[in-house]
Structure formats: structure tokens, C-alpha cells
Amino acid sequence: xxxxxxxxxxxxxxxxxxxxxxxxxxxxxxxxxxxxxxxxxxxxxxxxxxxxxxxxxxxxxxxxxxxxxxxxxxxxxxxxxxxxxxxxxxxxxxxxxxxxxxxxxxxxxxxxxxxxxxxxxxxxxxxxxxxxxxxxxxxxxxxxxxxxxxxxxxxxxxxxxxxxxxxxxxxxxxxxxxxxxxxxxxxxxxxxxxxxxxxxxxxxxxxxxxxxxxxxxxxxxxxxxxxxxxxxxxxxxxxxxxxxxxxxxxxxxxxxxxxxxxxxx
Amino acid sequence: xxxxxxxxxxxxxxxxxxxxxxxxxxxxxxxxxxxxxxxxxxxxxxxxxxxxxxxxxxxxxxxxxxxxxxxxxxxxxxxxxxxxxxxxxxxxxxxxxxxxxxxxxxxxxxxxxxxxxxxxxxxxxxxxxxxxxxxxxxxxxxxxxxxxxxxxxxxxxxxxxxxxxxxxxxxxxxxxxxxxxxxxxxxxxxxxxxxxxxxxxxxxxxxxxxxxxxxxxxxxxxxxxxxxxxxxxxxxxxxxxxxxxxxxxxxxxxxxxxxxxxxxxxxxxxxxxxxxxxxxxxxxxxxxxxxxxxxxxxxxxxxxxxxxxxxxxxxxxxxxxxxxxxxxxxxxxxxxxxxxxxxxxxxxxxxxxxxxxxxxxxxxxxxxxxxxxxxxxxxxxxxxxxxxxxxxxxxxxxxxxxxxxxxx
Numbered sequence: 295x296x297x298x299x300x301x302x303x304x305x306x307x308x309x310x311x312x313x314x315x316x317x318x319x320x321x322x323x324x325x326x327x328x329x330x331x332x333x334x335x336x337x338x339x340x341x342x343x344x345x346x347x348x349x350x351x352x353x354x355x356x357x358x359x360x361x362x363x364x365x366x367x368x369x370x371x372x373x374x375x376x377x378x379x380x381x382x383x384x385x386x387x388x389x390x391x392x393x394x395x396x397x398x399x400x401x402x403x404x405x406x407x408x409x410x411x412x413x414x415x416x417x418x419x420x421x422x423x424x425x426x427x428x429x430x431x432x433x434x435x436x437x438x439x440x441x442x443x444x445x446x447x448x449x450x451x452x453x454x455x456x457x458x459x460x461x462x463x464x465x466x467x468x469x470x471x472x473x474x475x476x477x478x479x480x481x482x483x484x485x486x487x488x489x490x491x492x493x494x495x496x497x498x499x500x501x502x503x504x505x506x507x508x509x510x511x512x513x514x515x516x517x518x519x520x521x522x523x524x525x526x527x528x529x530x531x532x533x534x535x536x537x538x539x540x541x542x543x544x545x546x547x548x549x550x551x552x553x554x555x556x557x558x559x
Numbered sequence: 560x561x562x563x564x565x566x567x568x569x570x571x572x573x574x575x576x577x578x579x580x581x582x583x584x585x586x587x588x589x590x591x592x593x594x595x596x597x598x599x600x601x602x603x604x605x606x607x608x609x610x611x612x613x614x615x616x617x618x619x620x621x622x623x624x625x626x627x628x629x630x631x632x633x634x635x636x637x638x639x640x641x642x643x644x645x646x647x648x649x650x651x652x653x654x655x656x657x658x659x660x661x662x663x664x665x666x667x668x669x670x671x672x673x674x675x676x677x678x679x680x681x682x683x684x685x686x687x688x689x690x691x692x693x694x695x696x697x698x699x700x701x702x703x704x705x706x707x708x709x710x711x712x713x714x715x716x717x718x719x720x721x722x723x724x725x726x727x728x729x730x731x732x733x734x735x736x737x738x739x740x741x742x743x744x745x746x747x748x749x750x751x752x753x754x755x756x757x758x759x760x761x762x763x764x765x766x767x768x769x770x771x772x773x774x775x776x777x778x779x780x781x782x783x784x785x786x787x788x789x790x791x792x793x794x795x796x797x798x799x800x801x802x803x804x805x806x807x808x809x810x811x812x813x814x815x816x817x818x819x820x821x822x823x824x825x826x827x828x829x830x831x832x833x834x835x836x837x838x839x840x841x842x843x844x845x846x847x848x849x850x851x852x853x854x855x856x857x858x859x860x861x862x863x864x865x866x867x868x869x870x871x872x873x874x875x876x877x878x879x880x881x882x883x884x885x886x887x888x889x890x891x892x893x894x895x896x897x898x899x900x901x902x903x904x905x906x907x908x909x910x911x912x913x914x915x916x917x918x919x920x921x922x923x924x925x926x927x928x929x930x931x932x933x934x935x936x937x938x939x940x941x942x943x944x945x946x947x948x949x950x951x952x953x954x955x956x957x958x959x960x961x962x963x964x965x966x967x
Contacts, residue, residue, distance in 0.1 A: 295749060295750070295751075342828070345828075378708065378709075378710075379708065379709070380709070380730070385681075385684065385707075388766050388770075389684050389685055389687075389688040389766075390688060390693075392685055392688065392689075392765045392766065392769070393685070393688035393689045393691065393692070393693065394693060397765070397769040397772070398769075398773060399766070399769045399770045399772075399773045400773065401770075401773050401774045401829070404766070404770035404771075404773060404774065404829075405774075405828045405829040405954055405955075406828075407766065407770070408677065408730070408731075408732045408953075408954045408955055409677070409709055409730030409731070409732075410730060410731040410732055410953070410954070410955040410957055411828065411954075411955055413731070413823075413955055413957070414823075414828050414954065414955025414956055414957070415828070415955075417823040417824070417825040417955070417956055418825050418826065418827070418828075418956075420825075421825050422823060422825055423822055423823050423824070423825050423836070423837060423840055424822070424823060425821035425822060425823070425844075426731075426821070426823045426957065427729055427731065427738060427742065427821075428729070428730055428731050428955075428957075429727045429728060429729050429730065429742075430708070430709040430710050430727065430728050430730055431710045431713070431726065431727035431728065432704055432708050432710040432714070434710075434727070435710075435727070438725065438726075438727040441725060441746075441751070442727070442742060442745075444749075445745045445746055445748075445749040445751060446745060448749045449564075449745045449748045449749050450745075466688075466691060466695070466696050466697045467684075467697065467703070467707075469696055469697075470696075470697055470701070470703045471703050471704075471708075499725055499751050501668040501723065502668075502723075546725060546726075547710075547714065547726070548714065548717055548718070548723055548726065549672075549717070549723065549724060549725040549726040549727070550668070550723065550724070550725060
């Protein structure tokens with residue numbers, strides 16, 4: 295596909311609280327911070343802020359980070375959100391209550407259970423009426439989302455914000471689907487070359503599973519990558535942080551692989 | 560616009576809902592104005608052993624016979640109500656043969672599999688938690704990735720059809736399986752694939768029944784879209800499928816995918832913008848992409864859930880763009896609100912309207928709410944249609960409008 299350009303990056307996990315910290319860490323310039331706290335969802339009006347789930351707060355943190363770096367307005371920017379399980383803590387709460395015979399589901403918990411809840415809160419936070427898609431593909435979610443975002447850029451000739459996020463299950467589902475820590479990443483992507491951009495990406499979907507999947511150089515981050523579907527993007531973040539050309543390969547389950555050629559701007 | 564757009568056609572489609580299995584059953588029910596909604600007594604086998612029959616003061620569109628659907632042994636890990644419904648729906652009409660033809664013509668790797676769902680295999684998780692009875696791990700017979708995870712149904716369909724192209728699930732609540740047409744068309748236009756199997760499957764579960772109950776959005780009687788005394792939705796379940804190909808390579812075409820429009824309300828998580836601002840943006844986007852003036856659309860299949868707020872907002876949005884010049888109706892009183900499968904089921908209704916030259920009039924609604932300014936059909940009308948629009952709007956303010964054109 296035609297190249298796209300990364301104009302800004304946002305990231306949040308307990309060991310990578312924002313893109314600046316992430317970049318320093320991935321360049322080997324700074325030690326890992328101790329357990330960072332998620333910033334308050336101060337973009338949202340007070341009512342929505344009280345209702346926001348962990349997923350939503352991660353999404354608001356990384357989107358703000360990426361938009362700030364890119365210097366972009368959000369109001370007209372299409373978005374693509376990718377997540378394996380949306381708000382898995384809500385799934386556990388709903389199933390636990392129903393199994394106990396409690397059928398009085400909280401309306402807020404119910405609307406927070408939809409896969410696109412975080413996207414909905416984001417659109418309210420930034421007053422964005424542009425098209426937005428939320429998708430999932432299990433461990434291939436982040437790759438599928440980056441494919442959808444890249445295709446959107448190419449076919450619509452528009453910039454877009456791509457977001458991947460996953461947070462841990464709670465309760466007994468946590469054993470069945472272990473997700474270690476919350477992880478979110480946002481990429482401000484555009485089809486147009488401009489000064490100050492971070493890198494050029496050429497995204498290509500390939501058939502089969504023949505290419506080795508990318509891993510992280512940093513051992514602690516490799517642990518994170520393996521245990522959160524959205525953290526599969528960490529090798530891409532490493533390449534962006536180091537400003538080095540790289541070829542990143544992400545798995546898309548039975549749907550092949552995504553090959554990303556990264557060239558620093 | 561820098562990117563050349565090649566025309567895309569719908570070369571096959573099918574739908575299975577409470578009114579019956581496959582296209583003919585749907586058409587017959589629409590023609591005969593026969594609803595599939597029944598008083599809510601939901602006691603699927605998954606929950607039967609826990610002694611619970613879920614009787615809510617509402618009507619539901621349940622697909623009959625799902626307990627008797629048996630998946631082949633090699634697909635056993637996918638077994639759940641949602642994938643049984645998918646299996647049942649896939650085996651209607653000529654769909655499997657046409658999907659196989661697609662695979663042979665383009666190659667398994669050049670066909671995308673893009674599906675919509677809202678709750679996926681949620682009933683299976685509800686069953687697993689019941690079995691656990693508050694303590695210990697979930698039962699070993701519960702397969703997370705192939706049932707509860709939202710990707711389940713796309714993975715299942717790809718496996719059944721032997722397709723290895725890119726596959727994922729769009730999950731944007733009630734607009735999910737309308738947006739799959741847009742997502743798949745973009746993958747085709749970008750050259751990633753040559754064709755796509757799209758669709759949506761959503762099945763009844765306690766979460767949606769009691770969730771909409773606690774939002775006080777369930778109608779105690781069969782839903783009455785756009786009626787002055789409407790008072791909520793009837794929930795249903797269903798599965799729908801369609802094949803998309805480029806017109807220049809498709810050996811057959813039932814309709815053109817003429818346009819689509821997507822937007823966000825940015826207003827509230829579970830209530831629409833009062834003037835339907837997001838709905839207007841989606842419809843306008845679909846018209847622009849199709850290169851149509853509003854009056855060229857012959858019929859609009861509304862989202863029309865029959866809640867006070869949704870119908871009022873959509874009625875205003877439609878009137879803002881189309882005045883009262885275009886006939887519209889909601890078909891939710893036939894099979895209920897299929898949530899993540901609403902988009903594909905109503906796309907199927909719209910495609911039938913286009914191919915059979917008739918517009919279904921809103922069932923159960925005799926007197927239209929005068930506060931809704933759109934032209935509402937309350938009886939079926941025989942009319943030649945060149946273009947039809949289908950609206951799907953969901954929680955989180957996610958909107959999608961599709962436009963289909965008569966095959967040329």
C-alpha cells in the first residue's frame with residue numbers, strides 16, 4: 295500500500311506512562327519508572343468521567359498523548375480502535391451478577407459493556423463526529439486495526455487516529471485469558487508527508503505465517519508484549535523510538551501477517 | 560479523491576431471524592406481514608439445568624431450533640448459541656455454494672471475512688459462570704477464544720468456509736454489521752483482497768435482556784416503531800451474510816453497493832442526539848459517496864428501534880435530508896432489534912425490497928407519531944426501486960447508512 299506517516303505517538307502502561315518516557319526508555323536513556331498511575335480522564339464532562347472504565351481511561355490517556363505530539367485537532371479526525379476484549383472487567387461483573395441471580399444490571403455497566411464504549415467516550419471528550427470503527431481479532435486485534443487504519447488512509451485520503459488497547463480480565467476469566475497489565479497505544483497517521491513527522495510506514499498484508507514475528511529487544515517489555523494483545527505493537531514503538539529503519543511483522547491469526555516497513559523521517 | 564473506486568456488487572445474501580430461515584422465509588413474512596415476535600420465555604438449554612426460565616414483560620424474536628443444531632466434531636470448540644446461529648444461517652439458500660465459488664475464483668487468501676457482533680458468545684460465558692456457582696475456576700468445557708471473544712464468529716466463518724484472507728470483527732453495538740460493508744469495501748478498494756464475505760450474528764443472552772430491561776427500554780408489547788404510543792424495543796437474534804465482489808469480475812450481481820456513510824454522535828453513550836445529528840452525517844455521507852440526490856432514493860429502511868428517543872431523532876434526521884419525499888419504514892416489529900446483526904438483517908430486507916420491487920410498511924404501527932416528520936409507510940407498497948438506504952445506529956453514538964442500487 296501507499297506509505298503513511300506517523301505524526302504523533304501516545305502510549306500508556308504502568309511502565310510506559312507516555313510517549314516521551316517510552317521513547318527515552320526504548321533508546322536506553324532512562325530507567326523504567328516504578329508503577330505509573332493512570333491520569334484522570336479530565337477530557338470528559340464530570341458525569342461521563344465518573345462512568346469511565348479502565349479501558350476508557352487508558353484510551354483517553356494515549357489519544358491525548360498522540361494528538362499533543364502531532365499537534366492535531368481531534369474534531370474531524372476519523373478513528374480506528376482495536377481491542378481483543380474491550381472492557382473485560384465489565385464482562386466479569388455482568389456474568390458474576392447474573393450467575394448470582396442478580397438481574398438488576400446497572401445501566402452504566404450495561405452501556406460500558408459494548409466493545410466501542412471507549413470510542414464513544416472519546417468521541418464525547420473531543421466532540422468528534424467523524425467515522426469511527428472499533429474492531430477485534432483476538433491476538434491479532436492490533437494488527438487488524440493497523441490494517442483497517444492504513445486502508446482508510448489510502449482509500450479516503452484522510453489522516454486518522456489509530457488506537458489499540460487491552461486491559462486485564464478480572465475474576466475467573468483472568469485465568470482463562472491472562473492479560474498482564476493495561477496497555478494502550480495511539481498513532482496519529484496521515485497519508486501526506488510533512489515536516490516534523492516521526493517515520494514513514496509501509497503496511498502490507500501477507501498470506502500465511504512464514505515470517506518470524508517481531509519481538510522486543512528489552513526483556514521486560516518482551517514480557518509485556520507477550521501478555522497483552524495490544525502490546526504486540528511494542529516492536530513498532532521500539533523502531534519509532536530509536537529512529538532506525540526496521541521491518542516489523544505482526545500476526546493476524548488465520549488471516550495471515552502484517553508486515554510494516556518503518557523508515558525514520 | 561486520489562483513489563480510483565471500482566464498483567462493488569452484492570453477489571449473494573441470506574438472513575435467518577425469528578420469521579424463518581433464509582431469504583424466501585423472510586420475503587414471505589414481509590409480504591404476509593407476519594411477525595416472529597413472541598412473549599419472552601427465554602430458557603435456552605445452556606441455562607435450563609439452573610432451573611431458570613427467564614420470563615420478562617416483553618416480546619422477543621427467538622430463532623427456533625438452535626438447541627438442535629450440531630456443529631461438526633472438528634468445530635466443537637466453537638460451539639455456542641452464537642455460532643450455532645451462524646451455522647444455521649450459513650446453510651440457507653445457495654450461500655455456501657456461492658461462498659465456495661468465491662474461494663475458488665479468487666483464492667482463499669484473497670477473500671476477507673469481516674463480521675459484526677455485539678455480544679458474541681456471551682450466553683456461553685453466562686453459562687460458565689452459572690456452572691461455577693460463585694467459586695473456583697470456569698469449567699474446562701468453556702472455550703474462551705472461540706466463543707466469548709468478540710472475534711469468535713469471524714474465526715468460525717473463516718474456518719467453515721476455508722478462507723484465509725484478513726478477518727476481523729467490527730463491534731460497534733447496533734451499527735456493527737452495517738459497518739462491515741464499509742470495512743470490506745475499503746479492503747477491496749485498497750487492493751488487499753478481491754472479494755469479501757461479510758455479515759453479522761448476534762444471539763439472545765441474559766446480559767442484553769436484563770440490560771435493556773434496566774435501561775427501561777423493553778416494550779411490554781411487540782414493538783411499534785414510530786407509533787405515537789411506542790414504548791420500547793423488542794430484542795431479537797439473527798444471522799445474515801453477504802458476498803461482495805468487484806462488478807467487473809463478478810459472474811452475477813443482485814445489487815450494487817452504491818454507497819455508505821459513517822459518523823459519531825459524540826453526544827451520549829446510550830441516547831441519540833435529539834436532532835439525529837450523527838444520523839444526518841451518516842446518511843449524507845452515504846448519498847455523497849453514491850453520487851445521489853436525496854429524491855433518487857426510493858425507500859429507506861430505518862433503524863427504527865421504537866424507543867421514544869431513537870425514533871424521534873431518526874425521524875427528524877431523515878426529514879432534514881429527505882423532507883417527506885421518500886417513503887421509510889422500520890422492519891423491527893417482524894424480527895426484533897438484532898443489535899449487532901441488525902445491520903445485515905436490514906440490509907437483507909433492503910436488498911429484497913430492491914430485487915422484489917416492494918417497500919415493506921411498518922408492522923404494528925397504525926397511527927404514525929405526528930411528531931416524527933418523515934414519510935412512514937404503514938402498509939406494504941409495490942413500487943419499482945432504483946436505490947434503497949438502510950440505517951443502523953448504535954450505543955456509543957456509532958452510525959452507519961448503506962445505499963444499495965439496482966443491479967445493472
